Amino acid sequence: MVKTLVLMRHGRARAARPGEDDSERPLTKAGRVALERSLPATLALLGDRGSVAVWTSPLLRARQTARLVARAARAPEPVVHGSLASTDPERLMAELQEAEGDCVIAVGHVPLVPAVARGLLGTSPDFKPGAMLALEPGGQPSGALALWFVNGPAVEPWEELDALESALAACSRRIAGRRDDFLAEPSASNLHRLRISLREARSLARFASPWLRGSSSLCDDLSLVQGQTSRLRDMDVLLSLVASGSFREAACGDGTPSRLPQVVSLLADEREREAGRLKGALASKRVSAALSSSLKSLDKPRLTKAAREHGVARDELAQRFDRLAGKADALRALPPSTPDELHTLRKREKELRYVIRRLGDQLAPGQASRAASLREAQDVLGTACDYASAARLSGELARKGRFSEVRGELRRISSDCSQAGERAFSHAFGGAELADVPSPDENL
The missing domain is CATH 1.40.20.10 (CHAD domain)
Known part of the structure; x- marks a missing residue:
């Protein structure tokens, strides 16, 4: 299990257009800019926690968010994990249990992201677009330690x-x-x-x-x-x-x-x-x-x-x-x-x-x-x-x-x-x- 896990919901995305596949909805320009402005300060809260890996859902809005995160964290290119697009928190938790390293930032969606947070902490904050929750997973269910939570940046x-x-x-x-x-x-x-x-x-x-x-x-x-x-x-x-x-x-x-x-x-x-x-x-x-x-x-x-x-x-x-x-x-x-x-x-x-x-x-x-x-x-x-x-x-x-x-x-x-x-x-x-x-x- 990684030492530090950051759960993140993707940034503000455009509403679906008629006939458009939901997986292809991109970030809005405002959503992208809001993340670009806020991510450096948010990621600075991690301090020196070693190497950072970025995981992402395969959906376009999550991949775009993950690329912004990787750039701000000076991390390698994001790695796509299909589990981050599912609604089954156990599937993602199983992958995290097998993962090694210092820090993983996992970019996904609701309801999955808050469900994983509840499984680790026993509770979950309200994840608005772009919100990030950092925690130390620990070895027992509901035994994780919350480090900090930053809600999504204001896009208005x-x-x-x-x-x-x-x-x-x-x-x-x-x-x-x-x-x-x-x-x-x-x-x-x-x-x-x-x-x-x-x-x-x-x-x-x-x-x-x-x-x-x-x-x-x-x-x-x-x-x-x-x-x-x-x-x-x-x-x-x-x-x-x-x-x-x-x-x-x-x-x-x-x-x-x-x-x-x-x-x-x-x-x-x-x-x-x-x-x-x-x-x-x-x-x-x-x-x-x-x-x-x-x-x-x-x-x-x-x-x-x-x-x-x-x-x-x-x-x-x-x-x-x-x-x-x-x-x-x-x-x-x-x-x-x-x-x-x-x-x-x-x-x-x-x-x-x-x-x-x-x-x-x-x-x-x-x-x-x-x-x-x-x-x-x-x-x-x-x-x-x-x-x-x-x-x-x-x-x-x-x-x-x-x-x-x-x-x-x-x-x-x-x-x-x-x-x-x-x-x-x-x-x-x-x-x-x-x-x-x-x-x-x-x-x-």
Whole structure:
């Protein structure tokens, strides 16, 4: 019989998937990281007990755990023992009786591991995933001496960190895919999806800044790319408003023939030029470098030392969200008095909604209802912002030579957009009705 026996339950494993063999369930990333961080300190409790051999069940989750144990203990490769996958403690005990050496660490499962502990000690602790019980077996049943027991490491902080990293990596994939979609077909819908993916990534990076290194540079790079798309997005809003016929009556009010079809045609040409400019900008050295750096930083986030060593507690995530939500609530309570302040409020509330969308399971309960209310509020704020941008752009285009023949129509459109924006602003913060105000295409 070995001098020292350490009974261990494997680390936290992934739930079985439909049709998957239970023996092939692996450790979760969080379960693996939790063991890597905790095993050195736990195994140090063994002190100098001679050579260490690691036994393992043949099941994947146990073999993965055993390899981590062997590495931390500087022991030889684990040896597979089928008895550690059985439910018969006598079978394992018989093998242990025949074993020789200083110390065996046996990695198995419940109910076997606690059953062996009860057979040796007369009682057993509750073995959570990753728990370890060290004892000196002795020569008689129930005559073993318990040395120490360490319950399984907390995996929750690593699960939260994994969720955060996974959300950021998913942002990288979405941006890359939607950039490619836009370059292949620079439609309004593809631009919209690209912009959303950039905003989501920036929102999550800003939210995760306490646990990320270089988050400020990442947000700056994403803002640089996003900024390149803004004018084309404004063109799409204006073109949608004019093409929908929202301003036909205003343009014909002086009795002259409507030139709105000509306005639509000229705006479509302008949009095509702007789409070409944006495609060129995305391929430019400066913007492509910023985008490439962003994708890399999102795909493999650089964590702070504290995050690498301790993970992220769920309470920390909730507190971070509450702080950002408090700032947005304070902006809304003022309320904003200029279009720029309105835009800032809308941006902050969008950030909250994107964080809830991608990290809702990690935040406090009830955030789903908040996301719905944020979406409703942003629809109203978005209407005001869209009319403000359409007013600015139509006024700007009215001063360009190639729009000289429709200058009057563009000026009327600019005036109407400005008035509609004021009504939308009043609705958002004063209760005025928006029933008579045309709404831009919500997909923009």
